[in-house]
Amino acid sequence: MMRxxxxxxxxxxxxxxxxxxxxxxxxxxxxxxxxLDRMVREGVCFTHMYVTSPSCAPSRASLFTGLYPHTNGVxxxxxxxxxxxxxxxxxxxxxxxNIGKMHTSPFEDSFGFHERHVVENKDRATERLxxxxxxxxKAFWTRGFEKPSRVTYRRREDYRERLGAFVWDLPENLHSDxxxxxxxxxxxxxxxxxxxFFLQIGIPGPHPPYDPTQDYLDLYEGTPLPxxxxxxxxxxxxxxxxxxxxxxxxxxxxxxVVHLPDPTPEQLRRQRAHYYANVSMIDAQMGKLIAAxxxxxxxxxxxxxxxxxxxxCLNDHGHSQKWTMYEGSVRVPAIVWxxxxxxxxxxxxxxxxxxxxGPTILELAGLEKPRWMEAQSLLPYLxxxxxxxxxxxxxxxARDRILSGTEFMTMIRDRRxxxxxxxxxxxxxxxxxxxxxxxxxxxxxxxxHQAVKTTLIGEILKWRLRSDVKTQGWVEAVRHDRIRDxxxxxxxx
Numbered sequence: 001m002m003r004x005x006x007x008x009x010x011x012x013x014x015x016x017x018x019x020x021x022x023x024x025x026x027x028x029x030x031x032x033x034x035x036l037d038r039m040v041r042e043g044v045c046f047t048h049m050y051v052t053s054p055s056c057a058p059s060r061a062s063l064f065t066g067l068y069p070h071t072n073g074v075x076x077x078x079x080x081x082x083x084x085x086x087x088x089x090x091x092x093x094x095x096x097x098n099i100g101k102m103h104t105s106p107f108e109d110s111f112g113f114h115e116r117h118v119v120e121n122k123d124r125a126t127e128r129l130x131x132x133x134x135x136x137x138k139a140f141w142t143r144g145f146e147k148p149s150r151v152t153y154r155r156r157e158d159y160r161e162r163l164g165a166f167v168w169d170l171p172e173n174l175h176s177d178x179x180x181x182x183x184x185x186x187x188x189x190x191x192x193x194x195x196x197f198f199l200q201i202g203i204p205g206p207h208p209p210y211d212p213t214q215d216y217l218d219l220y221e222g223t224p225l226p227x228x229x230x231x232x233x234x235x236x237x238x239x240x241x242x243x244x245x246x247x248x249x250x251x252x253x254x255x256x257v258v259h260l261p262d263p264t265p266e267q268l269r270r271q272r273a274h275y276y277a278n279v280s281m282i283d284a285q286m287g288k289l290i291a292a293x294x295x296x297x298x299x300x301x302x303x304x305x306x307x308x309x310x311x312x313c314l315n316d317h318g319h320s321q322k323w324t325m326y327e328g329s330v331r332v333p334a335i336v337w338x339x340x341x342x343x344x345x346x347x348x349x350x351x352x353x354x355x356x357x358g359p360t361i362l363e364l365a366g367l368e369k370p371r372w373m374e375a376q377s378l379l380p381y382l383x384x385x386x387x388x389x390x391x392x393x394x395x396x397x398a399r400d401r402i403l404s405g406t407e408f409m410t411m412i413r414d415r416r417x418x419x420x421x422x423x424x425x426x427x428x429x430x431x432x433x434x435x436x437x438x439x440x441x442x443x444x445x446x447x448x449h450q451a452v453k454t455t456l457i458g459e460i461l462k463w464r465l466r467s468d469v470k471t472q473g474w475v476e477a478v479r480h481d482r483i484r485d486x487x488x489x490x491x492x493x
Contacts, residue, residue: 006301007196007365007366008301008302008303008341008364008365009198009199009293009298009302010094010196010197010198010199010305010361010364011199011293011302011305012199012200012201012357013181013203013305013306014060014063014101014102014200014201014202014203014307014308015205015282015307015308016056016101016202016203016205016207016308016309017205017206017207017208017310017311017312017321017322018206018279018282018308018311018332018333019312019314019331019332020047020049020311020327020331020332020333021226021328022276022279023037023045023333024037025038025040025041025045026045026333026347027047030220030223030224030225030276031276031279031280032276032280033279033280034283034287035283035284035287035290036283036306036333036335039286039306039335039337040335040347041344041345042339042344042345043336043337043338043339043344044335044337044346044347044348044381045333045335045346045347046334046336046347046348046352046381047347047348048331048348048349048351048352049307049331049332049333049334049352049353049354050330050331050332050351050352050354050395050413051309051330051331051332051353051354051395052068052069052353052354052355052394052395052396053075053395053396053397054310054311054322054323054324054325054329054330054395054397055076055310055322055323056077057074057076057077057079057081057103057104058076058077058397059310059354060103060104060309061074061079061081061104062074062355063309063354063358064081064084064085064102064358065081065083065084065085065355065358066085066355066369066370066373066374066375067355067372067373067375067471067474068355068374068467069397069398070398070464071474071475072474074105075397075398075399075400076400077105078105078130079105080105080106081104081109081111082478083111084111085112085361085362085369085370085373086111086112086113086198086200087111087112088112088367089361089362089365090112090113090114092365092366092367093195094195094197094198094365095114095193095195095196095197095198096112096114096115096197096200097113097116097117097187097191097199097200098115098116098117098118098200098202099119099180099183099184099187099199099200099201099202100117100119100180100184100200100201100202100204101118101119101120101121101180101202101203101204102118102200102202103120103121103202103309107120107132113200115187117135117183117187118135119134119135119136119176119179119202120132120134121204122149122204122207122208122209122211122255123148123150123209123256124149125149125151128401135183136176136180140174143171145170145171145174148166148168148209149209150209150253150255153209153256154253154256159258160258160260161267162267163258163259163263163267163268163271163315164209164210164255164256164257164258164271165209165210165211165270165271165273165275166209166210166256166274167211167213167214167274168211168212168214172213175211175213175281176203176205177203177204177206177281177282178281180202180203180204181203181282181286181288182285182288184199184201184289185288185292188289188292188293188295188296189292189295189296198361198365203282203285205278205279205282206275206278206279206282206312207312208255208256208257208312209256210271210274210275210277211278212274212277216277216278216280216281216284219277219280220273220276220277223273225272225273225276226272227265227268227269228272228315228316228317229316229317229438229439229440230315230317234317234318234442235317235318238317238429239420239422239427239428239429240405240427241403241405241406241409241422241427242319242405243405244404245319245324245402245403245404245405246320248404249319249320254320255321257320257321259320263315268315271314271315275312275314286306289304300340300341301340303336303338303342304336304337305334305335305336305337305357305361306333306334306337307332307333307334307354307357308332309332309354310322310329310330310332311327311328311329311332312329313326313329314328316328317439323400323402323403325395325409325411325418325420325429326439327437327439330395330411332354334352334354334357336378336382342382343384346384348381350381350387350389351389351393351414351415352378352381353376353394355374355375356375356376356377356378357378358373358375359375359376360377360378360379360382363377363379371473372471372472372474372475372477373474374470374471392413392414392459393412393413394410394411394412394413394460394463395410395411396408396409396410397409406422406423406424407423407424408422408424409423412456412459412463413433415434416432416434417431417432417433417452417456418430418439419431419453419456419460427444428453429442429444430443430446430449
């Protein structure tokens with residue numbers, strides 16, 4: 001139960017591209033994450049948290065509107081945002097601060113924040129991305145160092161053998177996964193205001209390049225690590241859109257990852273060790289953030305939420321990074337920690353969605369969510385109520401430059417089944433996750449499973465129809481430019 005009547009501070013930490021199986025106390029003993037482990041033991045851990053879209057901006061725009069991409073219109077990284085529920089917190093008297101990555105478009109519009117200290121992707125060294133100098137670029141310039149990127153890593157003789165895994169050899173405080181949370185700790189130490197605050201911290205890792213410092217990489221020396229879930233036969237049977245995605249990654253070194261068709265076991269282990277070491281670096285920073293809250297004297301009045309925008313296949317199913325609906329790509333860690341306010345030590349196995357944190361945060365702040373918001377509050381779970389579990393979670397992706405082999409990809413998942421639908425042809429994917437949690441056996445064409453497939457596709461249709469009705473108020477508010485006015489938005493809903 002909630003044990004404080006005081007308006008809480010809220011610290012919302014979002015890493016970039018962190019898969020669900022990267023927190024030791026959540027059941028993954030190979031991970032070295034003592035601070036996140038503490039948060040799991042003392043907080044509420046959601047073990048089946050699914051993103052609404054498996055790439056950065058669509059997932060984040062969905063999270064910060066409480067709407068699916070098909071409603072808010074953000075399907076890929078360069079599409080314009082129009083709204084954030086942070087505006088409601090700001091109007092209610094919260095000091096709203098963003099430090100790090102949110103992947104908004106435009107990059108530095110306020111979206112309800114009083115302050116934004118933006119750090120974007122680790123690697124922006126491609127002409128396809130709009131020119132932008134963020135706080136991290138400026139820090140490198142003032143220190144006289146060249147920022148690492150695919151441009152600098154290409155100079156290495158072993159660049160094409162590394163699968164994006166490198167060791168950080170510049171000053172440790174310039175590493176993005178240290179720079180951003182330490183800037184957040186600086187804000188906690190320096191800001192003099194006494195109003196409640198909403199502090200959103202966007203940590204750029206463990207998104208590639210996978211670049212821990214050596215001391216964190218040493219933590220995984222000799223540690224048995226899980227091997228990627230892959231086989232040549234399974235890769236060959238994938239739908240055409242996913243085979244095209246794989247070929248795209250083999251042809252282009254996105255984010256300094258040279259994706260190889262047949263990496264060696266040593267290369268695969270090295271990639272995972274670097275990725276996990278990046279997570280351990282972030283874990284250490286979570287300890288420093290908790291210490292900063294304690295120094296400020298607000299630890300007992302603060303709710304800390306930790307999650308990520310999507311996962312990383314790490315060569316599961318032969319794929320690089322995200323853009324698929326495999327578990328490694330769409331399932332993320334999620335912890336809510338406030339020992340003085342929320343009864344902890346609980347793991348929630350129900351299906352939940354990342355954008356549910358939007359209405360949850362509004363309600364934690366004592367605000368009502370808009371009627372048109374599709375996300376569902378997680379507050380009943382935090383109150384330890386008896387919560388009826390939802391039947392399905394959904395994710396979607398469309399119009400992407402990298403996932404170009406399909407116009408629109410949709411996932412539906414219930415407790416047992418996962419179906420992935422591609423709009424333009426008869427291919428798809430169907431997995432019985434009870435019998436095949438690794439998603440190695442696609443039952444899409446199995447004669448014995450056509451009834452399940454038909455039922456799930458029908459549920460996608462029902463979801464989309466109900467979504468149009470639910471979000472009518474949002475559409476009206478945007479049409480009349482009333483989204484920032486709570487009264488007219490409420491009437492439109």
